[in-house]
């Protein structure tokens with residue numbers, strides 16, 4: 001990192017002098033780095049303008065999920081959900097980020113019951129009474145990325161499955177409580193993992209959250225199975241997702257050999273996930289995808 005002079009323009013592009021902009025924060029970050037902690041590099045710290053761009057993108061993202069919430073019903077195929085996302089995103093001037101991402105064939109991920117994530121929508125997969133489905137919407141607007149997902153319950157869901165969905169939702173809240181500058185991502189991870197465990201559930205280890213905003217998936221990788229006091233330091237301007245995958249049974253997963261995408265629980269028990277995109281602020285966080 002090039003050392004900036006106090007009176008040089010700040011690296012963030014605000015036009016302000018470094019000493020009145022990010023200098024104090026950089027010095028504090030440096031202290032943590034010297035103690036051996038993982039710290040964010042400048043390129044993952046967003047400016048207020050960039051956060052506004054992500055906020056705008058998030059508006060589309062939320063509107064799409066709200067519309068799915070209105071329309072989803074027993075008898076609908078996940079292929080129909082895909083068309084809804086694709087059409088609505090275009091109509092609002094956005095781009096569906098999943099389409100063609102690493103070759104992903106559709107515009108949204110729809111993950112039903114024992115599918116953990118990355119389910120591929122299909123006209124053959126008809127939603128039925130008792131299903132739980134995660135719909136994961138990722139949106140690009142004016143070059144800015146937003147990412148969020150919700151669970152939907154169809155008809156009469158078994159009470160223990162309903163409970164899984166509720167606890168997965170609570171995991172977001174207990175995680176958010178740990179999001180503030182100078183905490184670590186591991187503080188958030190442990191709070192989430194403890195909450196899942198306390199309820200008899202497990203958290204998927206291999207797949208997690210991510211930085212987001214200027215790209216679909218940015219640094220850091222956000223785990224929900226690491227320990228308090230570890231992982232990257234949180235500082236204002238970081239934007240990332242919280243999206244723990246909570247399994248009713250064991251944490252083990254496997255990927256479908258045929259499509260290369262669909263992730264299943266190894267034991268066939270259901271899995272639930274909610275996802276939010278957030279920005280770390282001066283004293284806590286702002287949820288962008290609500």
Ligand code: MF3
Nearest residue numbers: 098101104109118136138147
């Ligand atoms: N939306 C997922 C996430 O939360 C990523 C899906 S990648 C895709 O990170 F290609 F399957 F869309």
Ligand code: CO
Nearest residue numbers: 147209241243
């Ligand atoms: Co995500």
